Amino acid sequence: MSAIYLLSKVCRHVPSSRCLKIKQIQPYLRRTTVTVASREIQQLPVGEIPEIGRKWVGRWLFGCSGMVFGAVVIGGLTRLTESGLSMTDWHLFGKRPPISQAEWEREFAQYQDYPEFKLKNKDMTLGEFKFIWWMEYGHRQWGRTIGTFFLLPAAYFWHKGWFNRALKKRVLACGALIGFQGLLGWYMVKSGLEDRFHDPSDVPRVSQYRLMSHLGTAFVLYSLFLWNALAVTYPAQQIKQVTSQARNFRKLAHLTKGWVFITALSGALVAGLDAGLVYNSFPKFADRWIPSDILAFSPTLRNFTENPTTVQFDHRIMGTTAVCLATALMIWSRRGVKLPPRAYNAATALGAMAWMQVGLGISTLLMYVPTGLAAMHQSGSLLTLSFAIWLTHELKHLKKIPK
Known part of the structure; x- marks a missing residue:
């Protein structure tokens, strides 16, 4: 409540002569109030950013x-x-x-x-x-x-x-x-x-x-x-009570975010080796669940980064795992776990985007990697990561249960 407002209240209950004297000092108080307010703005708490x-x-x-x-x-x-x-x-x-x-x-x-x-x-x-x-x-x-x-x-x-x-x-x-x-x-x-x-x-x-x-x-x-x-x-929003179930949900969200990132990196190997043009069938590799040339290189470790067949196989497995993790988060968020309000929307968006990304990946593979569709698939990986980042951001305050 400002000093000028208080003065107006006081003037209602004092004689007019005294009130006149009070009114004479109002300009000075107005300047003083502005000066104090400006000082308060300049002296923000350490670490706080102005609005x-x-x-x-x-x-x-x-x-x-x-x-x-x-x-x-x-x-x-x-x-x-x-x-x-x-x-x-x-x-x-x-x-x-x-x-x-x-x-x-x-x-x-x-x-x-x-x-x-x-x-x-x-x-x-x-x-x-x-x-x-x-x-x-x-x-x-x-x-x-x-x-x-x-x-x-x-x-x-x-x-x-x-x-x-x-x-x-x-x-x-x-x-x-x-x-x-x-x-x-x-x-x-x-x-x-x-x-x-x-x-x-x-x-x-x-x-x-x-x-x-x-x-x-x-x-x-x-x-x-x-x-x-x-x-x-x-x-990030806070909730009054942090439960052990919410903490476990947060751990799974961080695991999913990391897995989505690694899956995107494996997609870079697919692009670098043109591995998307090796087996253009789904879910099998031609007529086999596991391709016969998956370990064609020697030593064995070379296959994981230099064999196009192995690189495509790994990317498929990692993508399938990522969509399973995202789906688990989406379902779990709807099963009564107490989360900050925006976290529910983030979990749903992540699950939906993960399924869209899988659909884009399969379509890109079956259609022999058309430029437009492949570009959408790469962009989809970044969108999936974006929703995972949003979700973990909203869960920021669920680190520990208050004593």
Whole structure:
């Protein structure tokens, strides 16, 4: 209750002469009240973000996560259209695209010196080369745009004091990951430009290990942005009583989130080896439940990362396990376990998305990996992870039972 409001109450019960004297000092009290209020705003508790700052920082973090999501989609399309090896050099701040016919011919001649053209694309025309070049160029420029979209607001918010100590550390981690992701992308492309494809049957491609690392880093970066955006904008809800059943539910949710992430990484191996084109039948592999060439390589461990049949088999098993875990969470949330209100919606969304993702995966396999459907399947993996992150965020306060 303000001092001016109290004065108006007092004036009703005092003589008019005294009330006049009180009214004479009201301007001074008004200025004093504003000064005190401004001091209260400036002296926020340590670690607390102002409301206006919380709103804009949350929007920025959600925007960054959306930008990374877009990069994953564009990267998937670049891979599916086999455009990733079209640009044979790398510049930190990018380069101007070719404009004249002579510049395009010079760029095309540079591409012709590398294995992909020599072993696979000998009949490619300049027009076809332009398409794959623009795909790769767009992917790289999108990555640089993410860096700008992150860095400029981050510097402004830091200057305004809208980051608490914990958020400052996370922002620095995200910035380091963005820079590392760019370097890792070029390191991945270089593996497809190396002179290591000598047999006419060799298929020039990037290393599946580097592709998995590149995609995994993008998923980690996306997860950090999304988690912090949720923490700033929609703090996790609490419940009055934390039960042991709710704690076990939280453990299963974290297990599911980790499993979804690992399954997505196995999908990167499938993409890197074109393993989706090996057995295009479901649920069996041709006419067998377990394919005969699942352990064709020696030593045995090589099969899990280099044998396309084994890689596809593992991805199927992991995807099936992921949908079972997500379904268990969805059903369990409807069986009376006490959770924060938004957690029920998150569990339902995760279960539904997991089944959609399985449907997309099977359809992609049976239709011999069409570009559009395969891109949707890759995007679906990130959406599934998003709902898992949302669910675990809502369960943040279920760590222990109060004594």
